[in-house]
Amino acid sequence: MPELRKDPVIGRWIIISTERGKRPTDFIVEKDTIKGGFCPLCPGNENTTPPEVLSYRQSSPNPNRPGWTLRVVPNKYPALIIEGDINKEGEGIYDKMNGIGAHEVIIETPDHKEAFTHLPKERMIQVFWAVRDRILDLAKDPRFRYVMAFKNFGGAAGASLEHSHSQLIALPILPRMIVSELEGSLSYYKYKERCIFCDIIRQEINLGIRVVCQNEQFISITPWAPRSPFEMWILPKQHTSSYTSGDDASFAALTEIFSESMRRLNVCIPSVPYNFVLHTAPLRAQSLDHFHWHFEIMPKLTMIAGFEWGSGFYINSVPPEDAARFLRDAKLTI
Amino acid sequence: MPELRKDPVIGRWIIISTERGKRPTDFIVEKDTIKGGFCPLCPGNENTTPPEVLSYRQSSPNPNRPGWTLRVVPNKYPALIIEGDINKEGEGIYDKMNGIGAHEVIIETPDHKEAFTHLPKERMIQVFWAVRDRILDLAKDPRFRYVMAFKNFGGAAGASLEHSHSQLIALPILPRMIVSELEGSLSYYKYKERCIFCDIIRQEINLGIRVVCQNEQFISITPWAPRSPFEMWILPKQHTSSYTSGDDASFAALTEIFSESMRRLNVCIPSVPYNFVLHTAPLRAQSLDHFHWHFEIMPKLTMIAGFEWGSGFYINSVPPEDAARFLRDAKLTI
Numbered sequence: 001m002p003e004l005r006k007d008p009v010i011g012r013w014i015i016i017s018t019e020r021g022k023r024p025t026d027f028i029v030e031k032d033t034i035k036g037g038f039c040p041l042c043p044g045n046e047n048t049t050p051p052e053v054l055s056y057r058q059s060s061p062n063p064n065r066p067g068w069t070l071r072v073v074p075n076k077y078p079a080l081i082i083e084g085d086i087n088k089e090g091e092g093i094y095d096k097m098n099g100i101g102a103h104e105v106i107i108e109t110p111d112h113k114e115a116f117t118h119l120p121k122e123r124m125i126q127v128f129w130a131v132r133d134r135i136l137d138l139a140k141d142p143r144f145r146y147v148m149a150f151k152n153f154g155g156a157a158g159a160s161l162e163h164s165h166s167q168l169i170a171l172p173i174l175p176r177m178i179v180s181e182l183e184g185s186l187s188y189y190k191y192k193e194r195c196i197f198c199d200i201i202r203q204e205i206n207l208g209i210r211v212v213c214q215n216e217q218f219i220s221i222t223p224w225a226p227r228s229p230f231e232m233w234i235l236p237k238q239h240t241s242s243y244t245s246g247d248d249a250s251f252a253a254l255t256e257i258f259s260e261s262m263r264r265l266n267v268c269i270p271s272v273p274y275n276f277v278l279h280t281a282p283l284r285a286q287s288l289d290h291f292h293w294h295f296e297i298m299p300k301l302t303m304i305a306g307f308e309w310g311s312g313f314y315i316n317s318v319p320p321e322d323a324a325r326f327l328r329d330a331k332l333t334i
Numbered sequence: 335m336p337e338l339r340k341d342p343v344i345g346r347w348i349i350i351s352t353e354r355g356k357r358p359t360d361f362i363v364e365k366d367t368i369k370g371g372f373c374p375l376c377p378g379n380e381n382t383t384p385p386e387v388l389s390y391r392q393s394s395p396n397p398n399r400p401g402w403t404l405r406v407v408p409n410k411y412p413a414l415i416i417e418g419d420i421n422k423e424g425e426g427i428y429d430k431m432n433g434i435g436a437h438e439v440i441i442e443t444p445d446h447k448e449a450f451t452h453l454p455k456e457r458m459i460q461v462f463w464a465v466r467d468r469i470l471d472l473a474k475d476p477r478f479r480y481v482m483a484f485k486n487f488g489g490a491a492g493a494s495l496e497h498s499h500s501q502l503i504a505l506p507i508l509p510r511m512i513v514s515e516l517e518g519s520l521s522y523y524k525y526k527e528r529c530i531f532c533d534i535i536r537q538e539i540n541l542g543i544r545v546v547c548q549n550e551q552f553i554s555i556t557p558w559a560p561r562s563p564f565e566m567w568i569l570p571k572q573h574t575s576s577y578t579s580g581d582d583a584s585f586a587a588l589t590e591i592f593s594e595s596m597r598r599l600n601v602c603i604p605s606v607p608y609n610f611v612l613h614t615a616p617l618r619a620q621s622l623d624h625f626h627w628h629f630e631i632m633p634k635l636t637m638i639a640g641f642e643w644g645s646g647f648y649i650n651s652v653p654p655e656d657a658a659r660f661l662r663d664a665k666l667t668i
Binding site: 002005012017081092097157171180199200203224278279305311315 | 493533
């Protein structure tokens, strides 16, 4: 019997269709379609990207030269433009504003062939630092209300370059998904006077069936109502609404859990395309008692078709309890 | 300069990224990946589907035999199951219910090679009748609150069978997208005492720049804030909240506009994969002053990647004014 499950935070329903009870090996990952050739993200080609806004370097203090381990540059083909004042306007009953924002690329490694999942932890942590450093810097710009950090891995998940990278988009408005999470968690808080994410973490630790891995500070779970098979959420165990308030030790603990989760996923479904996104509090928000920052990791294993588009429902063929068990049982070689 | 636009009904923002100003010929439609072989939807194979729940027939009054022009059968691999009582339950802080629902397939033609877009109008109208007839029948079941009618065309849009078909899913809860439209349009109605869709239609007729085609009863437009290039909405000009209240003449007028819109799209981007969905009032709802039924047609031309997943924002490279102009200018051969 299929099951309907409701996401406790935003109220999105999903259908767990257990009829075909899939195993990880049922998912066939097609060969990637990203074309190779000249790579603007490789060392030596620094002059083919806009000048860097941040870099971490082992050697050579000179910006826009090789010697970096991580580099952040403005996107050469940005979705939004950094220059200009925000101008809100109506057109009859419609609303628009000019496309002010920032769009940056985090080049996660100088090595063209190195995947995020297999970055050594002392290098993966730099990605999380870079996200923090760039959010803190972009927050100084009063035009921006939110920075969405995300990663597309694999052509099927929307990546257009092979070289490992993630992205940041600074927005002049709060994205709808963040508004939904803020409203959903606030309405729970008003009712219970507790953070719903803290309650989720408590229940998941208690039950264990949807836990992928955990350490003292972070937990990785398959959520109760996942949109996609093998969807994972990574949350700090201690209530914190803003990603940027973490200290060095907490970023190290995050890296440990993130790295382990990604490697477990990769053992279950080798080379699976995926997206991940950071959901954190709006820029310059005070500490919020009802909201709890987290990452959402979504393997690209299913199609968004008419039903999902039209309804906002998702159909998922793998119960999260099964996915978590497969992920826990995956044999890690490193 | 890119532009941010807000959907007036549900408040979803999209980015019109005009940097690359795409033309229809910039979209490459890949060869379809649906595998051929035995077709359970073809005449003669009626016994390979569950028994039909509706058919329109030219000859042979016997169900589940050839002679039909359109046939509706339960999905052999349903996302939801028709048998059982609805059982709502909690699991700690989480909510679930058993997966009660109906999942039906509308076989739109007996001809395996005939595409929906090229159905003669006297046959395409049967698809719209079938949607009406099945919604009216499923509405008698008090367990169901909504019927989502939709079509996936092409493997990239989620179709798994080549033979032209659409689908219906009856749900025991209101889908999130419908709730958003009902709430958004109600909040407008409370403020203005007018239906927002009626206001949209008035403004679009007035301006003309986003009109694809129209007749006395229906209009096809590219919406102000489209998620996808060449997205189209088809709406009745006269305020009506429920699809099923249409009479024969109105279904004929709908067919004319739907057929023309699809053929224009197909001239612009031959064989483009697409989804369409019907948004109508909940089952057994009284006539609603604030809600207005419509179809949304979404060509599958872009990727839903991390940013879209994580934010609920969409990036669209074709302004709807350009798309409407290309669609209007398309030379129809029939």
